[in-house]
Amino acid sequence: MKGLAFRKLSRTSSHRNHLLRNLVSSLFEHERITTTVAKAKEAAREAEKIITLGKRGTVQAGYGARGYLYTQEKTLPKLAELAQRYSQRPGGYTRIHLFGNRQGDHAPRAILELVDGPNDLRLQMTARAIARETFNRITKLGTDSLREGRQFDAATLEQDERFNEVTRTNISKVVRFGGMEAREKLVELAAEHLLRLRATAALEGQVRVDDERVASWADNRPRGRLLTKPMRGHRPWAGQERADQPPPLAGKTKNSVIRLGKGVFAKRQNYRTAPSMPQYARSG
Structure with a gap:
């Protein structure tokens, strides 16, 4: 009130x-x-x-x-x-x-x-963002050009242009008053999460259709043109681009998070780009 x-x-x-x-x-x-x-x-x-x-x-x-x-x-x-x-x-x-x-x-x-505690949520979330962006960059390049223990520079972490602008802003916030101790803690958490991402990707592999599960359905498999097939492998993050996703809509350079979340259902033609219904002359 x-x-x-x-x-x-x-x-x-x-x-x-x-x-x-x-x-x-x-x-x-x-x-x-x-x-x-x-x-x-x-x-x-x-x-x-x-x-x-x-x-x-x-x-x-x-x-x-x-x-x-x-x-x-x-x-x-x-x-x-x-x-x-x-x-x-x-x-x-x-x-x-x-x-x-x-x-x-x-x-x-x-x-x-x-804030600035041993279990600071923003510090942990920022470390995971750093590791995730580094992992995506390594996956995209196909080779790991970073040496073990030298992935991140604690002294100039917020000026590293390899990270997104939002990530660099969060880095500045979490290390502003923590000094070198906060920077070293952030680098330690990021390196630990990057190692976890590598291990997960090595064990689960890339995202792919679970052919074994589809074959086990036999005659009991679901029917329908819009069947969503079961997937195996490392689950994608929200907004992550993959090769099996539909192309962007007309006039768009990339897919939105909502369209990526729709998966195969996003392949249907958008109503804005669909041909208009025939117009009939009104009587009277």
Whole structure:
């Protein structure tokens, strides 16, 4: 509702205060919690304030943080650790990831986490993007021109033009305040995931029709012109181009993610390019 300074969360003032204190205490203890989007946004505001109090280091600020947190034997040492971690960061200590809807009431869920942590989701997702783009480049060239242990340069990772622009932007975000330690962690995760991609491709092979399964159907095989054949091999990612996919539509240079997801069904002629129905003169 407009005009309100914060979300009431359908609770009384005291209940809301205890709820947020519990969420912030759990966030400091585990560095990642799952809750609804509304609660995550309010808990993130409070967590930012408590971390700022911890960074001040004064007696009065310590009393304020101590009076807010629960399970102080766990959260207070963690607050001191977070104050040291974010000493060079001016703000933005939390991050919210949308996490689908909750079963039952279908409430939108979110993951609330502390940034630059040992299990930072954005760091892991960026490392996987780096490995995936490197793997695709190696597959496309046909030869592995990169030497083992020298796939990525930690010092100039965000300036590497071999990666997409979005990937380079995410690299800059995750290593901005982490220093060389964050860069080395990112390179380590990327190299590990690249090795996993190579092993998966070697075991499962390229995407191909499962001829053995089709032959096992015998007389019980499904009928129909638009039969989707079972596939074997490494599953493609969303938006990945393959040789067995339909060509782009007229006037397009590449297929959209939706058209790639349609598979064989995307081979049907688009209604915009289909010949128009014959027009009949109206009587009267």
